[in-house]
Amino acid sequence: MNGDSLVRPEWSRVRLAYFLSAPASFLILLIYVLPILAVFMISFTDYSLVYDGFSFVGLDNYKQMFTDRHFLTALQNTLIYAAIFIPGAFVLPLVLAIAIQRRRRFRSILEVLYFMPVTSTLTAMTLVWRALLDSNQGAINNLLVGLGFGKVNWLGDGDVVLISIAMVSVWGVIGFNMVLFLAGLTAIPKNLYEAASIDGADHPLDRFFQVTWPLLAPTALFVSVNTLVTAFKLFDTVAVLTRGGPDRASEVYLYLAYLEGFENFNMAYACALSLVFLTVLFLVAWLQTRLGDRRRTHA
Amino acid sequence: MAGLELRNIRKSFGSTDVLKGLSLEIADGEFLSLVGESGCGKSTLLRIISGLEAPDSGEVLIAGEVVNTASPKDRNISMVFQDYALYPHMSVAQNIAMPLIMARLPLHARLPLVNLVSPRARSIKPVIASEVEAVARQLRIEHLLNRRPAELSGGQRQRVALGRALVRHPKLFLMDEPLSNLDAKLRVEVRKEITELHQSTGYTFVYVTHDQTEAMTMSHRVALLQKGELLQLATPSTLYADPNSVSVARFIGSPEINILPVSVGAEDLRVGTVVHPGLAFNLSSCVQIGLRPEAARLVGSQDVSTDFKLAYNRHLSEDLGHEVLLHGTLAGVQDTPFRLRVSQAIGQRAVLDTQEELFVGFDCSDLLYFDAQGERLRDARFSMAMREAAQ
Numbered sequence: 001m002n003g004d005s006l007v008r009p010e011w012s013r014v015r016l017a018y019f020l021s022a023p024a025s026f027l028i029l030l031i032y033v034l035p036i037l038a039v040f041m042i043s044f045t046d047y048s049l050v051y052d053g054f055s056f057v058g059l060d061n062y063k064q065m066f067t068d069r070h071f072l073t074a075l076q077n078t079l080i081y082a083a084i085f086i087p088g089a090f091v092l093p094l095v096l097a098i099a100i101q102r103r104r105r106f107r108s109i110l111e112v113l114y115f116m117p118v119t120s121t122l123t124a125m126t127l128v129w130r131a132l133l134d135s136n137q138g139a140i141n142n143l144l145v146g147l148g149f150g151k152v153n154w155l156g157d158g159d160v161v162l163i164s165i166a167m168v169s170v171w172g173v174i175g176f177n178m179v180l181f182l183a184g185l186t187a188i189p190k191n192l193y194e195a196a197s198i199d200g201a202d203h204p205l206d207r208f209f210q211v212t213w214p215l216l217a218p219t220a221l222f223v224s225v226n227t228l229v230t231a232f233k234l235f236d237t238v239a240v241l242t243r244g245g246p247d248r249a250s251e252v253y254l255y256l257a258y259l260e261g262f263e264n265f266n267m268a269y270a271c272a273l274s275l276v277f278l279t280v281l282f283l284v285a286w287l288q289t290r291l292g293d294r295r296r297t298h299a
Numbered sequence: 300m301a302g303l304e305l306r307n308i309r310k311s312f313g314s315t316d317v318l319k320g321l322s323l324e325i326a327d328g329e330f331l332s333l334v335g336e337s338g339c340g341k342s343t344l345l346r347i348i349s350g351l352e353a354p355d356s357g358e359v360l361i362a363g364e365v366v367n368t369a370s371p372k373d374r375n376i377s378m379v380f381q382d383y384a385l386y387p388h389m390s391v392a393q394n395i396a397m398p399l400i401m402a403r404l405p406l407h408a409r410l411p412l413v414n415l416v417s418p419r420a421r422s423i424k425p426v427i428a429s430e431v432e433a434v435a436r437q438l439r440i441e442h443l444l445n446r447r448p449a450e451l452s453g454g455q456r457q458r459v460a461l462g463r464a465l466v467r468h469p470k471l472f473l474m475d476e477p478l479s480n481l482d483a484k485l486r487v488e489v490r491k492e493i494t495e496l497h498q499s500t501g502y503t504f505v506y507v508t509h510d511q512t513e514a515m516t517m518s519h520r521v522a523l524l525q526k527g528e529l530l531q532l533a534t535p536s537t538l539y540a541d542p543n544s545v546s547v548a549r550f551i552g553s554p555e556i557n558i559l560p561v562s563v564g565a566e567d568l569r570v571g572t573v574v575h576p577g578l579a580f581n582l583s584s585c586v587q588i589g590l591r592p593e594a595a596r597l598v599g600s601q602d603v604s605t606d607f608k609l610a611y612n613r614h615l616s617e618d619l620g621h622e623v624l625l626h627g628t629l630a631g632v633q634d635t636p637f638r639l640r641v642s643q644a645i646g647q648r649a650v651l652d653t654q655e656e657l658f659v660g661f662d663c664s665d666l667l668y669f670d671a672q673g674e675r676l677r678d679a680r681f682s683m684a685m686r687e688a689a690q
Contacts, residue, residue, distance in 0.1 A: 194351050195384035199463070200372035200401030209411055210397070214388040 036278070043272040049265045061272035071273070073248055074256035077162060081252060082231035084166040089173045089227045094220075096174065097181035098212070111182070115175035122172055126240040129168045130155070133241075155242050158249030165237050165250055172237075173230060177223050184219030188212065225288040229281055253277060301363065302327040302503030303348065303471055308357035310343055310527075317343045319527040320357070325520075327362070330497050330504040332514035334550070335524035341507045342475055344524070348505060349378050349473055362470055372401065377464030378473040382480060383456045385448040391459050392431050392444040398467040399427045434466045454485045461496070472502045478513060490517060511551055515539075523547055545673035548589045554624060554638045557590045558669075568663070571609050571631025575663065582668060585676050589667035592624070593640040597650040598660035605660030611639070613657055623651060629659060 043061055047054035065071045100110050117125060132139050133154040141151045154164040192211050196202070201210045213220075235254040238244060244251035244259065251259070254277065261270030303325040310318040317340045325331045333341040346352040348359060350371035358365050366374050377398070385394050400409060408417035435441040438458045448456055457477060464472060477493070478486045494517050497504050508514050514521045515535040522532040523546075531543045535551075542548040548556045562569045563585050567576045570588065598608055610630040617624040625639040639659060641647045651657070668676040 189382075189384070191380050191382065191384040192386060195378070195380060195386075195463075196397075197351065198349060198371045198376065198378045199398040201397070202370055202372055203406060205406065206401065206409060209409070211386070213411075214386075217388075 039271045039274055042268050043275050045268050047268045047271075049262070049267050054268070057268075061269050062276075064269060065272070065276070070248065070251070070256060074251050074253050077249070077251055078232060078234070078253040081162045081166055081234060081250075082228070084163055085169050085231045085234075086224070086227050088166065088170040089177060089230070090220075090224055092170065093174050093177035093223070094181050097178045097185055098208075100178070101182060101185045111175075111179070114178050117172045118175045123236055123240055125172065126168060126237050129171075130241050133164055133168075156246055158246050161242055161246065161250045165234070165241060168237055168241070169230075169234065173227070177227065180219060180223050180226075181216070184216045185212070188215045221288065221291060225284060228284060232277070232281065301325060301360065302329060303505065304358075304360040304363075305344075305348070306358040306360070308344065308347060308354045308359070310340075310347060310352070310354050317527050318347075318354070321524075321527070321529050322357075323522055323529060323532055325503060325505065328501045328503055329520065330494075330506065330518045332506045332508060332518040332521045333524060334508055334511060334514040334521055336550075337509055338526075339524040340527040341509075341524050345378075345473055345475055345505060345507045348471070349376055350374050374471070375467070375469055376471040376473055377467060377469035379457075379460045379464050379475065379477045381476040383448075383460040383477075385456060385459055385463075387448050390445050390447060391435070391440065391451070391462075392428070394448065394459055395431045395434060395462040395466050396427050397463060399430060402467065403427070430466060431462075434462045437465070438462050453481050454489065457481060457489060461493075465496075465500070469502060472497075472500075472504045474504065474506045476508055477506075478508070478510075486513075493517060511553065515551070521551075523550060525550075542589075542667065543675050545587065545589065545669045545675075548667060548669075552591060554592050554640070556667075557592060557595075557635075557637050559588050559590065559629070559632055559635055559637070561585060561588050570607055571629045573607050573609055573631070575606050582676065584670040585668045586671045587669045587673075589669060590661060590665060592638040593642065594665040595639055595659050595661040597639070597641060597647050597654075598658050599650070599654070600656060600658055602658070602660060606662045608658050608660045611637070611657040611659045616651075623648065625651075 042054075044056055044058060045054040046057050046060075096114065100107055100114075103110070133141075135141060135151060135153045135156055138154070140154070145151060152160060155161055188211065192215070193207060196207060196211050201207060233254065234252050235258065238250055238252055238255045239258070242250045244255050253273070257270045257273040257277070260266045260273065301324045305321060305323050308318050308321045309316070321340075321344065323331075333344060335341045343352060347354050348361075350366070350369060350373075354367070359367055361374055361376070386397065389397070403423050404414070404417075404420055408414055408420040414420045432441060432444070435444055438461055440455060440458045440462065443451060443455060443459070448459065451459065457480075460477070474493075478489055481489060490513060493506075497517075504518075506514070506517065515538075518535065520532060520534050521538055523530045523538065525546055531538060531547045533541075538547060538551045542551065545558060549558065559570060563582045564574075567574050568582065568585075569575075597611075598605060602608065611625075611627055612630070612633075613625055613627040615626040617626075621643050623641040623643075625641060627637055627639070628635065629637045637659070641651050670676055
């Protein structure tokens with residue numbers, strides 16, 4: 001046996017590489033790429049779930065969005081929801097993480113408690129929230145009455161419903177974002193705070209703005225983009241809590257796509273909506289990597 | 300007036316007593332080193348002086364004022380950390396400016412965004428910038444002011460840390476092993492610079508190190524700590540020549556001092572195979588002696604000029620050019636290593652090169668006497684000197 005036979009010929013190694021990566025590539029193709037392509041194709045047709053056959057209609061589905069009243073309502077609802085959800089889902093976990101990080105006792109218990117909603121099934125938890133938020137027998141309204149306030153029609157009032165949904169979503173995401181912030185906080189060297197306190201920055205605001213916040217920036221960027229995407233992906237809470245009601249007041253973007261596709265059977269229009277959504281998410285993700293890269297080269 | 304005074308400082312972490320009632324006083328403008336092995340409490344002591352840590356009991360006085368309850372910023376001190384602790388997100392200029400901004404701008408003017416529009420901030424910033432520049436010039440880092448710490452070498456970061464400490468003109472300048480992250484050559488260079496800095500500024504320096512060379516070369520006085528207690532506080536030469544205990548003698552000096560077991564009779568002293576008679580003073584509690592490697596010398600086989608002469612069993616020699624360091628044992632004390640520095644200068648080298656069999660000679664007056672606890676028996680040596688003077 002000579003040394004040459006130990007080295008596989010080049011073509012053989014290449015073939016092996018393709019062979020080994022084939023199953024994963026096939027699955028990615030089957031699960032991600034083909035459906036996206038299918039959605040892309042369908043969005044240029046008048047395909048519907050209830051009729052056989054279809055014809056190409058060009059950009060009609062996309063043009064329809066600009067005239068669709070429901071589309072504009074859904075877009076507006078999504079933006080309002082995001083405006084309530086994102087600050088809550090960002091600031092609350094940050095404050096909690098900072099508060100918890102300094103504790104020695106109960107720290108792990110608190111971490112587990114706040115993280116629990118993340119591990120539970122959101123749909124099941126949402127059912128519990130529906131009971132809690134019930135306008136007549138709900139525990140929250142009972143509490144409010146007990147405290148001397150009036151009842152709030154949490155899910156039935158068009159002006160309140162988006163706030164209620166945002167509240168439930170924030171509750172669900174606090175633990176996750178808090179753990180991310182905790183990881184970021186732990187990575188900040190302790191002696192920077194000591195240097196800061198010797199330099200005179202021992203006021204909590206100074207500590208935060210001079211040390212914590214700048215060093216937490218990469219984490220904060222990740223959390224904010226992640227939260228932004230989560231905000232636009234809102235679906236299941238709406239589906240379980242309100243079904244878009246009252247009177248479309250909580251009909252958000254993905255719920256509209258669902259309605260169009262599976263309730264109104266306008267599959268082609270739903271595909272167009274999904275593609276627009278996908279494009280926006282792609283842009284956000286791209287922006288995040290760009291920002292992340294810039295930060296890394298600057299550091 | 301004392302620059303810094305510590306009165307009976309105690310500190311424990313859990314059940315570990317880190318500092319066991321430590322007192323010392325540092326004169327204004329003095330350069331004092333706190334030396335000791337890791338875990339001796341020197342860094343904890345520095346943190347207590349700085350206010351980062353509070354003592355369990357005892358008092359810290361800076362410039363005559365008790366500052367126990369004062370926060371670090373109110374003590375008007377500066378500290379250089381072992382790994383510099385520069386703010387990674389700030390430029391060199393911003394790093395150095397930090398203490399001034401904190402001292403001169405009110406809280407609201409330091410907040411982000413507000414600081415851009417605050418008239419106070421805008422009027423003070425140029426003043427701060429010029430002071431930062433002056434300090435940077437002094438440390439020869441003015442060309443680095445716009446860089447981030449990540450873009451600097453270890454030595455440059457060290458200078459930035461010094462700059463940040465200097466800029467506020469502190470009453471007390473604290474350093475926690477500032478040279479330990481530098482390579483050997485740079486360390487010697489920065490050591491010299493810190494000494495010069497001390498001379499030019501005249502600030503009171505407290506310098507923590509585990510490296511005796513740093514402590515000996517830089518300081519006016521050295522405080523040697525062991526297990527939370529102050530073993531000795533003295534000038535470097537006193538620590539070397541006149542140590543209080545075996546621990547001090549062992550810690551100071553490189554190569555390490557030779558410690559040999561001895562037995563003491565009524566009026567004689569036995570080292571290895573040799574008994575030296577006629578000691579007219581009480582050494583009854585002496586069980587070990589210390590002898591610096593350069594205090595003994597090689598003698599000829601017929602030489603009888605020294606009080607002690609013992610055959611030397613050489614194991615290893617290290618030729619350093621200007622001197623040869625011998626490792627071996629003395630006749631009769633085979634278990635204890637005996638190091639000997641043979642200097643080129645005084646012709647000892649010739650003995651080493653020509654003689655096959657080596658003899659080491661030393662006098663009673665070269666010896667440091669210690670009791671079983673390692674405490675120095677001072678009056679022994681004193682008596683010895685008296686006796687010699689009387690003869």
